Amino acid sequence: MAAETQSDTDFGEVSQLKGILFEYLSLGASLLGILSLAALLVYVAVDAFGLEAADPLWFLIYFVTLVVPTLGFVGYGVKNRAVGTVGGTSLLYLLGGLAATLALSILFIIFDAQQWLLVYTVGVLPAALVFIYGRMKEWQQANLLTPIVFAVGSMLGVFLKGPLATFPQKWIIYLWTLGVPVAALLGSRALNRDGRDAAVATAVGTLAIAVAAALAGPALTGLNSDVTLLLGLFVGAPTLAYVARVVRTGHDGVAGLLMPVVIFGGMLLGAFVVQQVAVAQPESWVTWSYFTNPPSQLSAEEAGLFPAIVGSVFVITNVAIMTLALGVATSIYLEEYAASSGLLGKITRLIQVNISNLAGVPSVVYGLLGLALFINGLGLGLGIVLVASITLSLLILPIVIISSQEAIRSVPNELRQASYGMGATRWQTIRNVVLPQSLPGILTGTILALGRAIGETAPLLMIGAATTTFAPPTGYFDSVTVMPLQIYAWSSQPSDAFRYGVVAAGVVTLLIVLLTMNSVAILVRNKYQNES
Amino acid sequence: MSQENMTTSDPETTNTESDQLIDTDPGRGGLDESSGRGSVTSANTVIEARNVNVWYNDDQALNDIDMRIPKKQVTAMIGPSGCGKSTFLRCINRMNDLVDAARIEGELLFNGKNVYDSDVDPVALRRRIGMVFQHPNPFPKSIYDNVAYGLRLQGKTDNMDQRVEDALKSAALWDEVKDRLDESGTDLSGGQQQRLCIARAIAPDPEVLLMDEPASALDPVATSQVEDLIADLAEEYTVVIVTHNMQQAARISDKTAVFLTGGELVEFDDTQKIFENPESQRVEDYITGKFG
Numbered sequence: 001m002a003a004e005t006q007s008d009t010d011f012g013e014v015s016q017l018k019g020i021l022f023e024y025l026s027l028g029a030s031l032l033g034i035l036s037l038a039a040l041l042v043y044v045a046v047d048a049f050g051l052e053a054a055d056p057l058w059f060l061i062y063f064v065t066l067v068v069p070t071l072g073f074v075g076y077g078v079k080n081r082a083v084g085t086v087g088g089t090s091l092l093y094l095l096g097g098l099a100a101t102l103a104l105s106i107l108f109i110i111f112d113a114q115q116w117l118l119v120y121t122v123g124v125l126p127a128a129l130v131f132i133y134g135r136m137k138e139w140q141q142a143n144l145l146t147p148i149v150f151a152v153g154s155m156l157g158v159f160l161k162g163p164l165a166t167f168p169q170k171w172i173i174y175l176w177t178l179g180v181p182v183a184a185l186l187g188s189r190a191l192n193r194d195g196r197d198a199a200v201a202t203a204v205g206t207l208a209i210a211v212a213a214a215l216a217g218p219a220l221t222g223l224n225s226d227v228t229l230l231l232g233l234f235v236g237a238p239t240l241a242y243v244a245r246v247v248r249t250g251h252d253g254v255a256g257l258l259m260p261v262v263i264f265g266g267m268l269l270g271a272f273v274v275q276q277v278a279v280a281q282p283e284s285w286v287t288w289s290y291f292t293n294p295p296s297q298l299s300a301e302e303a304g305l306f307p308a309i310v311g312s313v314f315v316i317t318n319v320a321i322m323t324l325a326l327g328v329a330t331s332i333y334l335e336e337y338a339a340s341s342g343l344l345g346k347i348t349r350l351i352q353v354n355i356s357n358l359a360g361v362p363s364v365v366y367g368l369l370g371l372a373l374f375i376n377g378l379g380l381g382l383g384i385v386l387v388a389s390i391t392l393s394l395l396i397l398p399i400v401i402i403s404s405q406e407a408i409r410s411v412p413n414e415l416r417q418a419s420y421g422m423g424a425t426r427w428q429t430i431r432n433v434v435l436p437q438s439l440p441g442i443l444t445g446t447i448l449a450l451g452r453a454i455g456e457t458a459p460l461l462m463i464g465a466a467t468t469t470f471a472p473p474t475g476y477f478d479s480v481t482v483m484p485l486q487i488y489a490w491s492s493q494p495s496d497a498f499r500y501g502v503v504a505a506g507v508v509t510l511l512i513v514l515l516t517m518n519s520v521a522i523l524v525r526n527k528y529q530n531e532s
Numbered sequence: 533m534s535q536e537n538m539t540t541s542d543p544e545t546t547n548t549e550s551d552q553l554i555d556t557d558p559g560r561g562g563l564d565e566s567s568g569r570g571s572v573t574s575a576n577t578v579i580e581a582r583n584v585n586v587w588y589n590d591d592q593a594l595n596d597i598d599m600r601i602p603k604k605q606v607t608a609m610i611g612p613s614g615c616g617k618s619t620f621l622r623c624i625n626r627m628n629d630l631v632d633a634a635r636i637e638g639e640l641l642f643n644g645k646n647v648y649d650s651d652v653d654p655v656a657l658r659r660r661i662g663m664v665f666q667h668p669n670p671f672p673k674s675i676y677d678n679v680a681y682g683l684r685l686q687g688k689t690d691n692m693d694q695r696v697e698d699a700l701k702s703a704a705l706w707d708e709v710k711d712r713l714d715e716s717g718t719d720l721s722g723g724q725q726q727r728l729c730i731a732r733a734i735a736p737d738p739e740v741l742l743m744d745e746p747a748s749a750l751d752p753v754a755t756s757q758v759e760d761l762i763a764d765l766a767e768e769y770t771v772v773i774v775t776h777n778m779q780q781a782a783r784i785s786d787k788t789a790v791f792l793t794g795g796e797l798v799e800f801d802d803t804q805k806i807f808e809n810p811e812s813q814r815v816e817d818y819i820t821g822k823f824g
Contacts, residue, residue, distance in 0.1 A: 138689040341632045414669040420630060422682040422732065423659030432681070433671060 041511075047504030050283035057279040065273060066266035073262050086246055086256025092523075093242050094260055097235030099516055104178070104230055106313045109472055113174075114167045118160045120177040123153030128181075170226040171214040179210045179233055186241055193245070206237040285505035294470040295486055300497035305506055308486035310472035311385075312513070315482055316454050318389035319396065324446055326393070327400030331442075334401075335408040336430055359398035366395040367462025375463060382464030386476040391459050396449040403445025407438040440525040447521035451514050457484040483510045576603045578740060578770045579624055584638035586619055586628070586795070593619045594795040597638070601787075606762060606771045608785030608803065610778055612818070616795035617774045621742050624772065625661040626654040642740075659686055662733035662769075666745040668725035670717035670732070675700075675709050678717040678728055682736040695735060702768075703731035704761050723754025730761065734769065741765060743773040747780065759784050778819060782807050790815045 046052060077084025108116075127150035134142020167173070187203030210233040217228025246254055274281060285300075293304025338348040370391030374380045380387050411434050419429040461467075466481050467489035473480045487506035490498045579601040586594040594616045601607045609617040619628065626647060628634040639646045647657055659682070670678050679696045683689060696713075700706040705727040709720070717728050726746060733741060743762070747755040762784050765771055775781050781788050782803060789800040792814055799806060799815045810816045 138684070138692060140684075140687060140689065339632070412669070414665065414667055415671060417627070417630075417665060418669045418671065418729070418732075419681075421625070421627060421658060421663035421665070422685060423655055423657075423736070424681075424685050425655050428685055437672065 044504050044507050044511075047500045048284070048286050048508040050285060050501065052282075053280060054282035055279040057277065058274060058281055061273050061277070061279070062266075062270045065270040066263070069262045069266050073259055077256060077259070080253070080255075082251065082253030083256040084253070086251060086253035087259030088256075090239065090242060090257055090260055091263070093239045094235060097231075097238055100234040101227070101230040103313065104234075105227060106310050107317065108226075109310055110314050110474055112161075113170055115158070115161055117167065117173045117177055118164070119154045119157035122157045122160070123150055123155075126150075126153050170224075171229045174226055174229050174233075175207070175210055175214070179207055179229070182233055182237070183207050183210075186238065190241070190245075202241055205240070206233070209233070209237045209240065285501040286508055290505055291509075295468050295490075297468070297493070300495060300502050303490070303498070303502050305483065305486060305509055307469045307472040308481050308483045308506075309509070311469070311480040312454055312482040314385060314473055315389050315392060315480060316450055318385070319392045319453050320446070320450055322389065322393040323397055323400045323449065324442075327397055327404055327446065328442060330397075330401045331404035331408055332430060332434075335405055336426065336434065355398050355401055359402055362458075363395055363456055364458040364462060366391055367459030369394065370459060370463040381477060381479070383460070383466055383479045384477050385473050385480045387463050388460055388465055388480055388482070389476075391463055392453045392456060395456065395459055396453045399449040399452070400446050403449065404438070404442045407441025407445065408434060410441060411437040444521045444525045447517055447524075451517050454482070454514065454517070455484055455510065457488055460485055483513070577601065578603045578643065579772070580639075580641040580644075581620070581623075582639040582641070584620070584623060584636065584640055586616070586623060586637075587635045588631070589633045592795055594623070597795075597797045599789060599797055599800055601770065601772055603770050604766060604768070605786040606766045606773060606784055607787045607789065608781035609772070609774045609789045609791060610776070610781045611791035612793060613776075615791040615793055617789075617791045618744055619795070620791070621744055621772060621774050624740070624742060625658045625663055627658075627663065629654050659736060660738050661740045661742060662736070662738035664726070664729050664733050664741065664743045664746045667749050668722055668729055670720070670725050670728050672716060672718050674714045675717050675720070675728060676713040679731050679735050681732060686736050688736060699731040699735035700728075702734055702765070703727045704757065704764075705731055721754070723750050723757055726750060726754065726758055727761065730758070730765075734765070738769065740770045740772065743771065745774050745776060748776055755780075778807075790818065792818065 073087065074084075077087050127146050130142050130149050131146045133139065134146070168176075183203040183206040186206050187199040190202040191199035210229050213232025213236060214225045214229035217223060217232065218225050221228060223231075243257055246257060289302070290304050291309065292306050293302055294307055295304060296302040334348065334352065338351075339345045340348065370387055374387045374390060375382060415433050415437065416429055419433045424432065460482060465485060466479050467485045469479060469481045483506060487503055487510065490503045490506065493499060493502075577600045579599075581597045581599040584594055584597040585592065597620060609620065611617050622628045623636060623640055624642070624647070628636065636648060640648060642657070642661070645652070647654075662682075671681060673681075676696055679699050680692060683692060683695055688695065697706060697710075700709065705724060708724060709715075709728075717725065720728060726749075730741075730746070746762075747758045750758065759780065762771055762773065766786070773781075773785065785803045787800065788803040788806040790798050790806060790810075790812075792798045799810055799812050801811075806815065807819060810819060
């Protein structure tokens with residue numbers, strides 16, 4: 001009726017039923033995904049941390065000492081942005097430093113520290129100095145000289161290893177090769193912000209903290225002096241520098257520095273109360289020994305993930321280097337150099353379609369490729385680090401290429417035009433304009449792809465990787481296992497303790513590594529987006 | 533000599549070549565005066581177009597352009613959208629090379645040398661002909677690095693601070709940014725960004741400055757600042773400016789070229805004559821607003 005007898009003031013109604021229905025359907029779909037993921041995580045966490053064994057009182061104690069204060073602080077931080085920023089940043093400094101310490105400790109299990117000392121001293125350090133000198137003095141030849149110095153020096157370092165017999169202790173090597181650059185880095189940041197005095201104080205302070213940690217750390221914590229040095233260098237010094245800066249500048253969010261205190265204090269307080277009350281604690285499978293033990297097949301209590309963690313980190317480092325180099329080069333060629341019209345343009349499009357298809361090829365097929373090409377074809381060993389790394393690199397290369405291409409394509413054409421208009425060559429335009437602009441996107445895509453590689457099982461089984469090794473690999477031709485393979489091996493064990501507890505702990509470890517990598521991706525992206 | 537080597541040339545080689553690349557050829561200067569429109573004598577001609585035709589795929593964008601652009605004056609090119617004035621501008625420093633579909637015939641002489649000769653390196657050419665674009669496009673780098681960009685490309689890294697300061701002063705931006713040279717160029721306002729782009733273009737001291745509707749994305753105040761700047765720049769540089777805005781052309785230019793639909797150069801003469809007493813009826817109709 002209304003529609004037929006519309007008066008001047010009656011506009012009628014337009015039905016929005018379909019739109020509203022669609023809105024709630026989409027909401028439901030997203031919720032379904034998130035909730036099922038959360039349910040899975042809770043299920044795994046209950047098994048991994050053995051939460052079933054814990055008394056309800058245990059949950060209550062930690063809820064009161066840890067969860068409530070932390071949530072309260074987070075709520076305060078959300079309302080008061082400055083506090084929230086400082087709190088989050090201080091936590092990031094602590095956790096980031098911890099992650100760096102762990103990663104470096106693992107890498108130095110694989111790589112020889114003495115060899116690194118020589119390569120660093122005659123190759124990396126001179127190259128870095130040449131590069132920095134070139135930047136400061138606007139000396140263009142430095143760009144050419146840097147890689148030459150690096151290559152020649154590194155080779156010299158490798159050859160020097162033989163004749164030299166005595167080497168300093170490991171922590172002194174770390175102090176020279178890692179402590180000095182970190183001190184210089186922190187110092188130069190202080191120089192930009194607060195001037196010369198602050199820079200010297202920061203650099204000297206960093207080295208002092210590192211030395212103190214190496215000398216006093218072992219007695220206090222029972223860890224090796226090289227590990228305590230790394231902790232002092234990557235956790236202690238940057239955190240202290242940050243605290244000092246926040247306090248001295250009178251930042252509005254100075255209260256945010258209490259964030260780590262609230263969290264770690266809550267943990268300690270909870271542990272203390274639990275001990276006093278003597279309630280049943282969870283029987284967690286995720287313990288320190290789980291990370292440091294080899295994978296026992298007999299006793300679930302002694303089983304550990306150590307060789308698999310080292311293997312995963314080693315393989316992923318190699319994959320990251322290979323895919324970044326190859327993927328970025330390929331995507332730059334396809335986006336910036338390859339012809340887009342004519343016969344060559346058709347070939348480019350064909351390659352493009354093929355790369356997209358390769359991204360969808362099942363991973364087991366890549367395993368077969370690795371087996372045929374590297375093991376049967378080139379005669380490399382079964383299941384060694386080198387073959388595993390190359391196979392996984394091939395697997396994620398198409399994904400890296402496609403995401404890098406997207407990132408490069410998103411650089412505004414106006415910036416390219418501006419660069420060409422200034423008389424830049426194509427390479428100068430790529431290096432000065434396109435790459436810096438697309439780097440966040442490239443890194444995000446690459447790290448997400450690496451997340452896929454670290455969870456792969458099938459291609460590694462195809463190239464004959466062992467599901468269980470008892471010692472971590474120490475070179476490219478050692479046989480290797482990775483976390484998902486080890487978890488898979490445990491899952492077929494007859495005992496329940498293996499199939500539920502140990503496997504769940506492995507899954508939790510794998511997820512933690514994945515989440516850390518993704519967080520790094522997000523942080524890197526945000527940092528570069530803020531800068532540009 | 534490097535040939536069309538913008539993909540492979542590195543800064544060193546192009547740099548040394550750029551000085552000897554485009555020689556003034558005295559033998560070519562003596563043209564018969566009848567072919568040049570307007571009253572530009574061959575002596576002060578910097579850029580000369582002879583029968584320039586441009587196609588994008590099968591569409592002709594420029595049709596037999598003959599034109600002489602005089603030294604150290606502002607030459608404006610006006611006309612309705614799609615008449616080819618921007619295309620012509622981009623032919624001068626060979627920016628159209630970057631468009632796969634573009635094809636050019638005829639001769640375009642810069643100081644008497646055809647820039648489309650096979651021995652001309654477009655990269656070296658662009659170092660002598662600066663360009664400012666329609667939308668301000670500073671690099672997402674610091675203000676200092678933006679201005680220093682061309683200087684670094686060309687290896688002119690001595691007295692860098694002074695050169696950057698001079699360029700920013702010439703672009704009438706120095707007083708506004710001298711205390712924050714390390715802030716990002718993209719944080720400036722639109723008008724400041726465009727003046728930064730002008731500073732960036734003139735920092736390496738080009739001979740000619742091409743401007744592709746440099747004020748069309750700016751508000752009236754910023755526009756008038758850029759216009760004042762252009763008048764000052766003409767004392768040192770040859771300025772060729774494409775504009776949509778006829779009043780702007782009338783205000784700032786010494787010579788005006790009117791392009792009309794089909795990529796034809798209909799009339800090219802002193803600005804005053806074009807606006808007061810054009811020879812062509814079509815130009816008069818366009819200028820008086822009967823179409824366009």
